[in-house]
Amino acid sequence: MSTSTSVHLGAGTGAPATGKPGGGPGSGTARWTASGMLLPFGFFYVLFLLGPLVYTAVAGFFNDSLVKDGTGEWVGTANYAEALASPEFWSSLGHTLWFTVLTTVPLILLALTLALMTDRFSRGKWFFRLAFFAPFMLPSSVISLLFMWIYADQIGLAQGVVKWFGVNAAPSWLGDPDWAMISIAAATVWWTVGFNFVIYLAALQEIPRDVYEAAAIDGAGPWQRLRLVVIPMLGRATTLVAVLQLVASLKVFDQIYMMTNGGPDDATRPSLLYIFQTGFTDGRAGYASTVALLLFVIILLISLVWFALIRRTEKEG
Amino acid sequence: MVRVRGSGHGNLHDRRRFLGAVGSLAAAGALSGCGSPVGQAFTGSAGPPSLLNFWHPFTGGDGAQLDAMQSAYRKENPGVDLKTTTLVWGAPYYTKLTLATLGNRPPQIAITHVSRLPTLAASGLLREISGSELEEHGLTPDRFKKAAFRSAHHDGRLYALPIDTHPFVLYYRTDVAKKAGLLDEAGRLTDVDGPEKFLDALRAAKQATGVWGGSIATVKDPATCWRLFWSLYRQLGADLITDGGRKVVMDVGAAEEALAFIHRMAAEKLIPPGADGDGGAITLLTSGKAGFLMDGEWQLLAVQGAVKDKFDMRTFPRIFRDAPYACAADSHAFILPSAPSEKAQRAGKALEFARSMLDESLLWAKGGHIPAWQSTERSDAYHRLEPQAHYRDAADSAAYDPAAWYSGADSNLYRRFSDVVSSVVGGDTRPGPGAARMRAAIKDLAGMEAPV
Known part of the structure; x- marks a missing residue:
């Protein structure tokens, strides 16, 4: 596309079509243009990402307070020692991982199932595409509000439905430490499954029809076609979905902050909320910086391992 | 093809013009906006x-x-x-x-x-x-x-x-109270002070509604849990912390007694094991599924909007007599x-x-x-205001939160203590271990390095 345009452009103006040095925009100027164009991005990247990251790393060695000017006193690695010895730090990390397991697995399997079923429709596919994707377009506050009403104790829809099925003591969906995280995960799955679904659906439509036909002629039944042809051919989509989903789940904050604020008994408090509470509610900015940096390293490591694992299975496939 | 290029250049020019316009607009906004809150935020001008x-x-x-x-x-x-x-x-x-x-x-x-x-x-x-x-x-x-x-x-x-004192109070449905035989000839609530009397009133109301006696938000509502506990705890005359929150003087026995009373209300199924803080607890009152509601007086307009004049309010009951009357409040x-x-x-x-x-x-x-403004508080206009005037005595017995960097409205202290209260109401924690958990939590908070 780009080649043909440039040829036509050259022909149109009558100028030499070749990219001779000195002819047209010189390579030196081009380099400056490129850097210049990157400059605004670079400026904001340094100002809002690298800068704060460095500041976080530095603040972690001070007993920095949110309610006072300056960085506070140098405390060395005391914040790190406190964080690593704190049961709250480990329990919040555990909740983050539990949430990740509860959401990542169904979000991949369910998205694949829905995409496979939708793909079978020859007419009205747009309706299912819209229906499954629509919740994803809602902001987290709307989802939280919606599900807070659904899960509400005594007056909520979810307890009513369970009672209708004959369960006398309906669980307190967001008030019971054993149920709260599962309830939030279920809401999250309903909310975000559409994104993975769309990726899978697009990948499915990329698979040429003749591959199916060839497999069918070779005597593969529908189940075998799905298992041996379709799923392997969706490998790249699965990698993408799995990695994006893992990172998104490890960063969970919004819906938990709004639906339970980490309660009951801190049973749904993820690491990010722990950072938020120590940093902004308690005003212990130095300690919160330490925890934030630790979480950053942990997410980075988990993502790298996960990515490597998936790449390997993909290659084997 | 030339047309394609031509239109391409046109687009480029349009875009440049557009970006230029946006830029100058932003600059003009920044210059003229020094007086606006946004401009001030950037310049820090007075x-x-x-x-x-x-x-x-x-x-x-x-x-x-x-x-x-x-x-x-x-x-x-x-x-x-x-x-x-x-x-x-x-x-x-x-x-x-x-x-x-x-x-x-x-x-x-x-x-x-x-x-x-x-x-x-x-x-x-x-x-x-x-x-x-x-x-x-x-x-x-x-x-x-x-x-x-x-x-x-x-x-x-x-x-x-x-500007005000806003205490934790008691709402009640007058129709439910009447049916339960809890009103005197003047239509006022009979005596509900003391642990047995208040439980009796809740039992009678439960009979009348057929669902719950009273309602209180214990799910997703740390502040309400704290207010219930603090009212009872202060009525027992106990203190929690001194020295700006650095020293713990908690009376574990009193905490256990307060939690035991909360436990009794829940164990007898007089209050729900978990009513929602986002409107759930109030809805139980307004829909007639509970006769009483323990909440802050600021829900008045919400309750009034739903049930008109079929409700009344009074100070939170005096459950314990170990100290002068107290009810959790803030200003x-x-x-x-x-x-x-x-x-x-x-x-x-x-x-x-x-x-x-x-x-x-x-x-x-x-x-x-x-x-808090005395000329209003003493005015006839305020005294005639109903049901506001029925609980105005609460301001004199306001039990404010103990002073500390981790206490106060929507604080860590609320969160930590309410977890215990909520768990006791839900039937998962007994009063004894609950009080011990509270002590561990307050010790933990007091031992943390203060940011102030």
């Missing part, structure tokens, strides 16, 4: 002297009352450009107020809960209000409710002007966050505004709050 920025966390019914109070001020002071910012109640409100003040861009006047005063004042974020300023604006101590005015001090210095108060210069502070104008708002206290009382 803004024009006519500007008065006011921050508050009131939404819902309180927000509507406050709007009415401000329009009176606006009418009388056309020369003042009053800019009001409403932020969501809770810990983030205080974070924003703190950061704006530290960043030298505080509002001239703001609302705080006095329970948050210790942290704000100890961090040096507030400007002290002097005696001569009080004289000048007619805001002398004798014009305020005593307990509320005392609570506006930190280390003996005055940092705030309280909203005006504060002057410290500004970088006198020019930006505009203390005179801010106090004038506070005075004007205090003069409109009757409007504030209509939302449920007990006025």
